[in-house]
Amino acid sequence: MKTRTILVTGASRGIGRALSDRLANNGHVVVGVARGRDPTFPGELVPIDFGDDGAAAGALQALTKRYSFDGVVNNVGMAKLHRLGEINLSDVEEMLRLNIHSAILTTQSVLPSFMESRWGRIVNVTSLVTTGTALRSGYAAAKAALNSLTRTWAMELAETGITVNAVAPGPTETEMFRRNTPAGSEAEARFLSTIPMRRLGKPEEIAAAIAFFLSEEASYITGQVLFADGGGSVGALQSDSLWCEPHMERARLLSAAMASRKSRERQDTSVPLRRLRVAIAKKGPPEVHDKAAVLTKSCPVWPRFCSKT
Ligand SMILES: NC(=O)c1ccc[n+]([C@@H]2O[C@H](COP(=O)([O-])OP(=O)(O)OC[C@H]3O[C@@H](n4cnc5c(N)ncnc54)[C@H](OP(=O)(O)O)[C@@H]3O)[C@@H](O)[C@H]2O)c1
Structure with missing residues (x-):
């Protein structure tokens, strides 16, 4: 060398x-x-x-x-x-x-x-x-x-x-x-x-x-x-590997909320997180958001999204 x-x-x-x-x-x-x-x-x-x-x-x-x-x-x-x-x-x-x-x-x-x-x-x-x-x-x-x-x-x-x-x-x-x-x-x-x-x-x-x-x-x-x-x-934002257990639970809650709206796009839990956040802020039932927010308080990752909702 x-x-x-x-x-x-x-x-x-x-x-x-x-x-x-x-x-x-x-x-x-x-x-x-x-x-x-x-x-x-x-x-x-x-x-x-x-x-x-x-x-x-x-x-x-x-x-x-x-x-x-x-x-x-x-x-x-x-x-x-x-x-x-x-x-x-x-x-x-x-x-x-x-x-x-x-x-x-x-x-x-x-x-x-x-x-x-x-x-x-x-x-x-x-x-x-x-x-x-x-x-x-x-x-x-x-x-x-x-x-x-x-x-x-x-x-x-x-x-x-x-x-x-x-x-x-x-x-x-x-x-x-x-x-x-x-x-x-x-x-x-x-x-x-x-x-x-x-x-x-x-x-x-x-x-x-x-x-x-x-x-x-x-x-x-x-x-x-x-x-x-x-x-x-x-x-x-697109990385599934970021999802810890509170994220997954939140996603499950969201998924249930979205399914009730009978939207094909919103039933898809792989929808990017940014869109999920908007969905929570604008359309998600309040009780779903509240529960998800509590669930994610202990998570070091989620506050980035939760604080904006
Ligand atoms: N650390 C990160 O997370 C990170 C992320 C992305 C990019 N960067 C970039 O990576 C580079 C190195 O960052 P680092 O985190 O290793 O920095 P650092 O630990 O703060 O070290 C800075 C170095 O620059 C010297 N320095 C500072 N001000 C100077 C000046 N006015 N004139 C001459 N030398 C000066 C310091 O020595 P003296 O104080 O003795 O002058 C030291 O050797 C930077 O360009 C930074 O923007 C860092």
Whole structure:
């Protein structure tokens, strides 16, 4: 296996750190970027703050004079949550700076050495939230832009030996995730309700997907977004595997209510949950809804639907 030199942003913790450990264990040279210092980092960890575009650009230029990079992972990112009515534009700008400006500046700094060697790997870390997650206006917009940059750069660089891909993690157990989603919280239950595997991802699992795109073998893949998300992007609402016993009981109640309406469509218990919810809210007999609501109180999955009925 050829030894490569890889630049990883946001490398000191979470996904970036798991990736750095993995790459170093596989014999690659890892240069990490973060604000803090960590003597246990498996390579050089360079202090750069992406909160300041000008200073970050200068520091990256200096770094590329010391290393000839083969790959870059634009992993640094941050999320602030807000509802539509409460969006604070300075928060949006901060998210764009951390998620987008950082990726552009970092990639621009390594591009000359990639072009010279006619080989390179660019991997952007985006997110499952681009498929639609409440409270993520600014964050999802920034990550969707990064998906778009992935495709644009893939087109521009397609004939150069440089590939550009993205990995979109689902909820992954890191400090960033825990800042907004404490263990055991309703927010965590809501997240898990959308993940067919019904568990959080591990940083190492996301790192494995990124490492694949960095590998020699991934040479014919470019412009792709790979969701590493426990199935979250496939459609949690349609997944029968989400149905715990209270769900099943609720479905049985619904089925009985619908059968009484003599509608062929509504007799079908495989009708997507969204339609079942609407049916409860608008047409289901109140006693059925009440009983189903009580039944589902103990379930970590159902409140997502029940609270809206
Ligand atoms: N965790 C999830 O559930 C999840 C899901 C989808 C996507 N993602 C994405 O995956 C990526 C990694 O997330 P994570 O959960 O591993 O994050 P994390 O645990 O919070 O780690 C963030 C890393 O970025 C560095 N960093 C933060 N602000 C920085 C700044 N201004 N300048 C330079 N470095 C900075 C941190 O080090 P310092 O604090 O020392 O600077 C740290 O190394 C992010 O792009 C995130 O949006 C995460």
